[in-house]
Amino acid sequence: MxxxxxxxxxxxxxxxxxxxxxxxxxxxxxxxxxxxxxxxxxxxxxxxxxxxxxxxxxxxxxxLKARLFGSKTKTGGKFELLLLRELEQGVWESLVKPGRGMNAGVELSFGEFPVGAEVVDVHADGSRTLRFHPPEKVYDLMEAQGIIPLPPYIQRQPEDSxxxxxxxxxxxxxxxxxxxxxxxxxxxxxxxxxxxxxxxxxxxxxxxxxxxxxxxxxxxxxxxxxxxxxxxxxxxxxxxxxxxxxxxxxxxxxxxxxxxxxxxxxxxxxxxxxxxxxxxxxxxxxxxxxxxxxxxxxxxxxxxxxxxxxxxxxxxxxxxxxxxxxxxxxxxxxxxxxxxxxxx
Structure with missing residues (x-):
């Protein structure tokens, strides 16, 4: 085959x-x-x-409204995040771009929303494990700021519909x-x-x-x-x-x-x-x-x-x-x- x-x-x-x-x-x-x-x-x-x-x-x-945008807490560098899978409450397998500098220990912020995250692991395939705090607020963050992730072959940004x-x-x-x-x-x-x-x-x-x-x-x-x-x-x-x-x-x-x-x-x-x-x-x-x-x-x-x-x-x-x-x-x-x- x-x-x-x-x-x-x-x-x-x-x-x-x-x-x-x-x-x-x-x-x-x-x-x-x-x-x-x-x-x-x-x-x-x-x-x-x-x-x-x-x-x-x-x-x-x-x-999920799994696409999120934020910044590194210390440097202010912008990033885009795709939450892939919840491993346990508040811990998510994720894709981050740009990936450069997204090392273990980096703290992430999401504007004025009272949720933060930390990179706890970097994997060989380029994905990251993130730990959110407080852990129970991740879904609230997605509801407030998240964007629905359309497939990559749909050549446009999501619309209200x-x-x-x-x-x-x-x-x-x-x-x-x-x-x-x-x-x-x-x-x-x-x-x-x-x-x-x-x-x-x-x-x-x-x-x-x-x-x-x-x-x-x-x-x-x-x-x-x-x-x-x-x-x-x-x-x-x-x-x-x-x-x-x-x-x-x-x-x-x-x-x-x-x-x-x-x-x-x-x-x-x-x-x-x-x-x-x-x-x-x-x-x-x-x-x-x-x-x-x-x-x-x-x-x-x-x-x-x-x-x-x-x-x-x-x-x-x-x-x-x-x-x-x-x-x-x-x-x-x-x-x-x-x-x-x-x-x-």
């Missing part, structure tokens, strides 16, 4: 810099793995592709630096229509890290190390999914983050599906035998990316590349704010 096996051509103008005017008006490509049939629809049509024996699993993580549109309508728990983008197309009306059809919905949490945007830098993707991300399956959700699977219901996962959490859950509990809160670095690529996920709703992913490899494992690499080629020809919009596909 080579990294170039997962490449495709995408015109720059088909990278979506803004979402569709309405969430459910994004386009929807539906692919049936059994028949090879493809439908071109809008996302508001998605309900008709659910069978009565399906159930839905969504990732309810919320995107992004604080709504770069979150799912069912977000509940702070923790991510990127959105579970397949969920951005859902509206309260679609969720209600699914429930009316008898489709049950289970909620899980995987906090998405910056590693989701990290390119693979080795020719053999199997040598790539994916970054750890934290996921949680609460007792009520674990019981619900086990009961539905016991009734031979089909699990429809919303997004690659839900897939990684679910498949990690199966692996890390040896199939017992007990409640769990753990880190995962599961990297899914062909060939992979899926244990829990039967159907998938996802966006269109970057060439040579770990996410493209996951959907290739689910639907077949040649099938995915053929579908992507058709989507490009049909003018679909790609990546986080782009269109969606459903794989049956």
């Amino acid at each position: 080579k990294l170039t096996d997962f490449d495709y051509h995408l015109p720059q103008q088909q990278i979506a810099n803004y979402p569709a005017k309405r969430r459910d008006h994004s386009r929807l490509l539906v692919y049936d793995r059994k028949t090879g049939q493809i439908w071109h629809k809008r996302f508001y049509d998605v309900v008709e592709f659910f069978d009565p024996d399906d159930f839905l699993v969504v990732n309810t993580t919320r995107v 992004d604080y709504e549109r770069y979150q799912t309508v069912y977000n509940r728990y702070w923790g991510s630096v990127a959105a579970p983008t397949a969920g951005l197309h859902f509206t309260p009306e679609i969720l209600q229509n699914l429930k009316r059809k008898g489709i049950e919905i289970a909620e899980i949490i995987l906090d998405i890290g910056w590693g989701t945007f990290q390119p693979i830098r080795v020719d053999d993707p199997r040598k790539h190390q994916i970054e750890f991300e934290r996921y949680r399956i609460e007792p009520e959700t674990a019981l619900k999914i086990k009961e539905l699977r016991g009734q031979n219901k089909n699990l429809v996962a919303v997004g690659t983050t839900s897939v990684r959490a679910l498949e990690s859950w199966y692996k890390q509990t040896d199939g017992s599906l007990e409640p769990i809160s753990r880190d995962t670095d599961l990297f899914i690529y062909p060939p992979y035998q899926f244990k829990l996920v039967d159907k998938l709703i996802t966006n269109f992913h970057l060439p040579k990316s770990t996410l493209l490899m996951l959907v290739s494992a689910f639907a077949g690499r040649e099938n995915i590349l053929r579908i992507y080629s058709e989507a490009v020809a049909e003018g679909y919009r790609f990546f986080s704010y782009g269109d969606s596909m459903m794989i049956l």
Whole structure:
């Protein structure tokens, strides 16, 4: 397997810099793995592709306002900060730029806001561990001064609308630096229509890290190390999914983050599906035998990316590349704010 096996051509103008005017008006490509049939629809049509024996699993993580600006307390030197992951209360793995001079012991300030931070460790990958004081005020700082971190391929600064549109309508728990983008197309009306059809919905949490945007830098993707991300399956959700699977219901996962959490859950509990809160670095690529996920709703992913490899494992690499080629020809919009596909 080579990294170039997962490449495709995408015109720059088909990278979506803004979402569709309405969430459910994004386009929807539906692919049936059994028949090879493809439908071109809008996302508001998605309900008709659910069978009565399906159930839905969504990732309810919320995107942090994780970009912060401040100054070194002693010198006044300005910096930009991206909080990546909370290691314990008040202690965060972070990216800082400029990194020069950001050594252990450096104190940081955030204007008049009554929160400070200290660099406590510098890592080989350039990230820093920061300790905030008082530790319980970090989320207040983000709420007051933070900026939502849009993906690097969106060539603009965040606008007011992004604080709504770069979150799912069912977000509940702070923790991510990127959105579970397949969920951005859902509206309260679609969720209600699914429930009316008898489709049950289970909620899980995987906090998405910056590693989701990290390119693979080795020719053999199997040598790539994916970054750890934290996921949680609460007792009520674990019981619900086990009961539905016991009734031979089909699990429809919303997004690659839900897939990684679910498949990690199966692996890390040896199939017992007990409640769990753990880190995962599961990297899914062909060939992979899926244990829990039967159907998938996802966006269109970057060439040579770990996410493209996951959907290739689910639907077949040649099938995915053929579908992507058709989507490009049909003018679909790609990546986080782009269109969606459903794989049956």
